[in-house]
Amino acid sequence: MASTSAPAIYGGDEVSALVIDTGSSWTRVGFAGEDAPKAVIPTYYGMRTTDVRNESTTEDKIEDKDKDGDLEMKDASPENSLEQKNTKKSRFIGDESLHLPRSDCEIISPMEDGCVSDWDAITEIWDYALTHQLRVDPTEHPLLLTEQVWNSQENRKRAMEIVFEEINVPAFYLAKSAVCSSFASGKANSLIVDVGSAVASVTPVIDGLVLNKPACHTKYAGDYLNGKIFDMLVEQNVSINPRYLIQSKTQVEPGQPSIFKRKSVLESMKITESYHKFQSKLVLEEWKETMSQALPFAYTGAEQEEPVYEDRLFEFPDGYASVMSEVRFKTTEFLFDPEIIEEATDFRPASSTTDFIRTNEKREITMEDDEVKSDTERETTADKPLPDNTIAKTSTDANVIPSITATEAATAQPSIEGAINNEFSAPGRRPHNLGLSSLIIDTINSCDVDVRSHLANNIVLTGGTTLIPGLADRVNNDVQAALAGLKVRIYAPGNTIERKHSAWIGGSILASLGTFHQLWVSKKEYEEVGIDKLLEKRFR
């Protein structure tokens, strides 16, 4: 996209509008009219409760190097209680700060089902993005926020209250992500297929407007695949030692036990299970992003020709390397047919509205706790003690890591199953157990006959997970086979930035159009008209 658009004209002055697209994993922020977001920061935060009576520890000294991203939370303890006086809660935001190991620091998501569930945290994340990353004064810029089709009315009200009353922007617009992605692809009519981390959604856009009823979404996206990859590694007796544990490693032959030295500074820390899981998720994502491949057709195994694939070597952070063969496509199959085994180990940080933290507190694990055994521990090779803190173990060494079992990880997550049946008629239906191609076919078939050919002919793939090699061909083949009477055409931008940030890019185009300035809702209008009427009239 060329940045030829004029800056938004607001209040007679030319000022660039700000655009924020908040995804379940990544929040994109930047200036309208630009080709790409200026900053992309994780939509997660770390939260640590410390006892102020014995505060200063060695790890605080490590953290001092990284004060930029450390934001202290407003007091969240019960008023005037003894607990409040003795404890301090700190929230850690931004890539570097989030990844720094700290004692008792939980990693939490402020999102659920693709929508904001923790407004205090998201406000801090936006504030951090705008003031620390963009270094702008948001009170001087109109703000365009994206939202999912199925965002609740309550959430939309809250968004408006926050942007006008806390961030204090002069003008605001709430745009549907799918409409923005459609804009980014230069289409007024399209079927937006967005497969991100927590959600896969299929949304028809006709004449620039979302068709709410047939739109639908599921949880079968990147995070779900991470869990499936983990389960596959467990089956192969491979376990994960994330990068934060590793001081140094020795090169070993593929298939041989890893030899690595663990960071000694971690020995005095109480690393939480949520932090460990979050770091393990990064390894699973690296595996997924470098190993995954989609087959051109569903592979059932029975009397079918063996699919063509290349073996590929994957090296884990602890040095263990293994040749990956058919698992490269078998794991991706779950995206298309989650019914094979619906549940997967969940590596997504729990949202702050679940009882995850309480669950964790009960199972707090210290790095020295050698009672803890991983369920994935390999039985084959005995540990070889080596001098000087060096560990020669199988890559499944469990002494140093909090253990994660599939069932524990799954129960730590919010259940969305209960809501599924009730939501079928709401915008953004949530059909149970439909894989990606079936979701697309189901959505097209749920639309009016007149628009089906427009949609089938303009299927736009967006979201990081659609970057899996072969995925576009697979979708094309499945959908064309099911809708033989329609001409199916898939648009999948080769440019990774466009694919990952299409909603932001579309928002950037929209907010920079000369004709868009009449759509901004000003603070004055917000104060005079009120939230309910605005939502009814301006953001339907």
Ligand SMILES: Nc1ncnc2c1ncn2[C@@H]1O[C@H](COP(=O)(O)OP(=O)(O)OP(=O)(O)O)[C@@H](O)[C@H]1O
């Ligand atoms: N090259 C790649 N191959 C496979 N998966 C990828 C690739 N690049 C990124 N991903 C995956 O894409 C997901 C992130 O996608 P995206 O940034 O679209 O999500 P999001 O917008 O934050 O979340 P959501 O859309 O679910 O709310 C992650 O699971 C990541 O591992």
